[in-house]
Amino acid sequence: MTENHLASAPVVDLRSDTVTRPTPAMRDAMLAAPLGDDVFGDDPTVNALQDSLAQRLGFEAALFMPSGTQSNLCAILAHCGRGDEYIVGQLAHTYRYEGGGAAVLGSVQPQPLAQDASGRMALADVAGAIKPDDCHFARTRLLCLENTWNGHPMPWDYLQGMAALARDKSLALHLDGARLFNAAVASKAAGETAWDAARRITGLFDSVSVCFSKGLGAPVGSALCGSRELIARALRLRKMAGGGMRQVGLLAAAAHYALDHHVDRLADDHALAQRLATGLQGVDGLTVRSAQTNIVFVDVAGDRGPALLAFLKDRGVLATGLIGLRFVTHLDVDAAGIDHTVACVRQFFAQTDHPSAVSGGAGPY
Numbered sequence: 001m002t003e004n005h006l007a008s009a010p011v012v013d014l015r016s017d018t019v020t021r022p023t024p025a026m027r028d029a030m031l032a033a034p035l036g037d038d039v040f041g042d043d044p045t046v047n048a049l050q051d052s053l054a055q056r057l058g059f060e061a062a063l064f065m066p067s068g069t070q071s072n073l074c075a076i077l078a079h080c081g082r083g084d085e086y087i088v089g090q091l092a093h094t095y096r097y098e099g100g101g102a103a104v105l106g107s108v109q110p111q112p113l114a115q116d117a118s119g120r121m122a123l124a125d126v127a128g129a130i131k132p133d134d135c136h137f138a139r140t141r142l143l144c145l146e147n148t149w150n151g152h153p154m155p156w157d158y159l160q161g162m163a164a165l166a167r168d169k170s171l172a173l174h175l176d177g178a179r180l181f182n183a184a185v186a187s188k189a190a191g192e193t194a195w196d197a198a199r200r201i202t203g204l205f206d207s208v209s210v211c212f213s214k215g216l217g218a219p220v221g222s223a224l225c226g227s228r229e230l231i232a233r234a235l236r237l238r239k240m241a242g243g244g245m246r247q248v249g250l251l252a253a254a255a256h257y258a259l260d261h262h263v264d265r266l267a268d269d270h271a272l273a274q275r276l277a278t279g280l281q282g283v284d285g286l287t288v289r290s291a292q293t294n295i296v297f298v299d300v301a302g303d304r305g306p307a308l309l310a311f312l313k314d315r316g317v318l319a320t321g322l323i324g325l326r327f328v329t330h331l332d333v334d335a336a337g338i339d340h341t342v343a344c345v346r347q348f349f350a351q352t353d354h355p356s357a358v359s360g361g362a363g364p365y
């Protein structure tokens with residue numbers, strides 16, 4: 001739980017893992033960081049972060065980015081030119097939640113494909129969407145995957161199958177790994193560390209974007225990893241997009257601290273998500289979808305989702321959604337906060353007068 005600055009009661013903020021505040025130790029690392037002008041390549045803290053991440057994930061180079069959106073954009077535009085096409089899931093972040101940037105800013109056409117309930121595209125659909133070399137068609141250049149997707153870690157055989165297809169068809173392969181480390185922690189094999197698993201996954205890809213500002217708990221930042229040549233193209237694109245930053249080692253220090261100290265602890269977030277899912281089992285009117293990492297989706301019967309959200313908000317619990325509600329655990333949530341959340345949800349459904357809508361009517365929640 002974190003302090004609510006508006007009221008005295010603690011707030012359990014489960015809207016996203018982006019809401020974390022830097023820990024005291026992370027702030028110390030930020031204050032102690034040596035700085036320089038990164039547009040000149042002079043910031044030692046940025047350089048150390050980029051070198052360390054690239055080396056640990058098995059790439060030649062990495063580039064610090066202000067956001068995951070800019071990191072994915074630079075990746076797509078580094079792989080594709082005008083009139084090229086990338087294949088992507090219909091519900092993938094790069095296609096659906098990034099303002100259509102690849103099309104708007106890069107004239108790169110997306111080819112979105114259906115995904116199943118756990119985020120997977122069908123191999124045959126991907127193969128069938130690759131255009132022949134013919135002047136009628138855009139040139140299919142890139143396949144873009146996401147891991148985790150909506151909290152689902154992608155199975156190893158799925159990733160391998162997609163990578164083999166991309167290789168066979170000479171497509172580049174990009175991973176939107178905003179929550180790569182959640183995937184790594186959830187899918188590490190016996191005897192593997194989280195970093196071993198992360199490196200095993202990233203080894204399949206030509207480029208990978210990771211976010212420091214999600215479960216890793218840094219205030220700002222993402223990074224794109226790839227070959228030296230790809231990262232040189234991305235550096236030019238980042239500058240064009242206005243993402244050249246100066247003494248940004250202040251932020252890179254937080255990201256580096258997170259890589260060193262906050263990867264293994266993602267298992268705690270996953271355990272809390274499991275605790276929430278288990279606590280909500282058997283509540284009449286609720287269906288809990290699987291919680292494999294740090295995101296729990298709950299389907300609320302009827303039209304009671306908004307009323308439940310309002311009820312929770314009155315009791316210091318924040319979540320998002322409408323019919324399917326989303327609860328995300330992170331390093332500023334603890335077991336007491338989760339237990340409070342479970343108690344509040346159960347109290348809501350135990351009420352005899354079932355309120356079915358939010359009074360006041362301002363907005364969906």
Ligand SMILES: *Cc1c(COP(=O)(O)O)cnc(C)c1O
Binds near residue numbers: 093178222
């Ligand atoms: C959050 C997120 C991004 C974008 O990151 P921002 O830093 O918010 O721009 C990209 N992909 C996925 C899967 C995400 O969850």
